[in-house]
Amino acid sequence: MSRSSVFALVDVNNFYASCEAVFEPRLRGTALCVLSNNDGCVVARSKEAKALGVKMGEPWHLVRARVPGLIHRSSNYELYGDLSACVMRIAAQFAPHVECYSIDECFLELEQLQQIELAGELLELRTRIRAWTGLPVSVGVGATKTLAKLANDIAKGMPAGVFHWESLQGQERDRRLEQIHVSEIWGVGARLARRLTELGIHSASELAAADLARIRQHFSVTLARTAAELRGIACVPLVETVPVRQQVMVSRSFGREVMTYESLLESVLTFLARAAEKLRAEGLAAQQLQLFVSSNAFREDHVQYVGGKAVALPAPSNDTLELASAAAAALRSCYRAGIRYKKAGVLLRGLVVTPLEQGSLLDNLRRRRLRERLNTAVDAVNERYGRDTVRLAASGIDREWGMRRANVSPRYTTRWEEIAIAHAR
DNA sequence: TCTGGGGTCCTAGGACCC
DNA sequence: TCTGGGGTCCTAGGACCC
Numbered sequence: 001m002s003r004s005s006v007f008a009l010v011d012v013n014n015f016y017a018s019c020e021a022v023f024e025p026r027l028r029g030t031a032l033c034v035l036s037n038n039d040g041c042v043v044a045r046s047k048e049a050k051a052l053g054v055k056m057g058e059p060w061h062l063v064r065a066r067v068p069g070l071i072h073r074s075s076n077y078e079l080y081g082d083l084s085a086c087v088m089r090i091a092a093q094f095a096p097h098v099e100c101y102s103i104d105e106c107f108l109e110l111e112q113l114q115q116i117e118l119a120g121e122l123l124e125l126r127t128r129i130r131a132w133t134g135l136p137v138s139v140g141v142g143a144t145k146t147l148a149k150l151a152n153d154i155a156k157g158m159p160a161g162v163f164h165w166e167s168l169q170g171q172e173r174d175r176r177l178e179q180i181h182v183s184e185i186w187g188v189g190a191r192l193a194r195r196l197t198e199l200g201i202h203s204a205s206e207l208a209a210a211d212l213a214r215i216r217q218h219f220s221v222t223l224a225r226t227a228a229e230l231r232g233i234a235c236v237p238l239v240e241t242v243p244v245r246q247q248v249m250v251s252r253s254f255g256r257e258v259m260t261y262e263s264l265l266e267s268v269l270t271f272l273a274r275a276a277e278k279l280r281a282e283g284l285a286a287q288q289l290q291l292f293v294s295s296n297a298f299r300e301d302h303v304q305y306v307g308g309k310a311v312a313l314p315a316p317s318n319d320t321l322e323l324a325s326a327a328a329a330a331l332r333s334c335y336r337a338g339i340r341y342k343k344a345g346v347l348l349r350g351l352v353v354t355p356l357e358q359g360s361l362l363d364n365l366r367r368r369r370l371r372e373r374l375n376t377a378v379d380a381v382n383e384r385y386g387r388d389t390v391r392l393a394a395s396g397i398d399r400e401w402g403m404r405r406a407n408v409s410p411r412y413t414t415r416w417e418e419i420a421i422a423h424a425r
Numbered sequence: 426t427c428t429g430g431g432g433t434c435c436t437a438g439g440a441c442c443c
Numbered sequence: 444t445c446t447g448g449g450g451t452c453c454t455a456g457g458a459c460c461c
Contacts, residue, residue: 038428220435247433251430
């Protein structure tokens with residue numbers, strides 16, 4: 001990283017809510033909430049819903065009772081993922097170095113231009129994203145990623161939607177930092193904020209001024225970096241290449257409680273098939289499978305149970321059938337009768353990059369080749385005709401445990417057949 | 426009745442080795 | 444009564460992010 005570069009954080013405003021409004025314009029200007037799986041919690045809110053006091057993560061059944069007149073949509077990740085990719089592609093046209101940080105945010109590393117010139121570039125970026133995708137973005141600029149984040153918060157409140165931290169003069173900058181509570185800083189959550197305030201550090205300006213060795217000693221190297229970044233010392237580099245992931249997890253809460261072993265097995269095998277598909281899509285194989293099941297922690301009147309089992313695989317695998325056998329064995333060892341299960345999940349770890357030829361001595365090479373071809377064919381069919389078109393019989397037909405998603409929008413950009421639904425609405 | 430899902434990094438402590 | 448030191452690897456748990 002050269003001294004003459006700056007970071008810009010491009011962030012889509014109210015991302016999921018904005019995606020819904022792109023294809024359903026009558027939603028613009030309404031108090032809209034997008035809900036998590038099972039329509040459980042609010043995970044995104046339009047500006048108008050925020051103004052009505054709807055909080056991130058609030059249970060939907062409480063919110064809808066408290067705040068009349070809210071509109072809601074179930075989450076539609078296929079749609080959001082596709083629009084996200086469009087935004088990232090456009091942003092990449094404006095900078096040589098880009099880090100896709102989350103589904104709705106990316107960091108750019110830019111040459112340190114004259115501020116006027118830079119502002120012009122970023123306004124153009126914002127206009128182009130708006131014109132090509134319909135989505136509103138805000139852009140914050142700073143000498144470090146942490147400052148770019150803070151600048152982005154300020155940009156959200158400005159008509160132009162672009163804000164450069166360095167545009168503040170020395171005194172004004174200090175005054176801003178004094179007004180920012182530590183809990184608003186990137187990397188400081190509720191716990192750290194509480195511990196910091198106990199030590200008398202309340203504002204961003206106090207954290208920036210704190211002794212780094214003391215922070216390092218009381219907390220961690222991560223928070224010491226954050227403090228340094230607030231001073232304008234860049235410690236958190238841009239991550240351009242997506243690192244090989246370390247684990248794949250697929251877990252869900254059920255639409256309703258499940259008691260039978262058969263239903264629980266259906267859910268576990270469904271999650272497992274999805275996880276194996278993710279492994280294959282990324283050219284990975286797992287050495288360890290971990291399974292977990294749990295009862296509904298919110299029901300104090302029920303017997304609570306959290307069970308889990310880790311299984312080491314004889315050789316790294318991404319074969320659905322082989323992993324399914326391991327998952328079924330794991331479930332047999334942690335299933336308890338009489339429990340009302342609410343959630344289950346599969347975690348694949350010890351990931352290695354395929355292809356791999358070592359295998360175990362007992363492995364039959366020919367059989368494995370056939371399995372590879374089978375998995376490839378299944379993935380191709382499911383890609384083309386929709387998830388779970390071909391699936392394990394043991395993963396269920398009726399799926400009484402399935403998710404509730406009462407109000408999901410069409411996948412406008414990735415499914416031809418759903419455009420007709422959109423038209424009929 | 427209804428309360429999400431999927432990740433990463435850091436640290437402390439135990440096991441083990443020489 | 445006294446009871447090494449230093450290194451690595453692994454795991455669990457805590458904290459954070461969106």
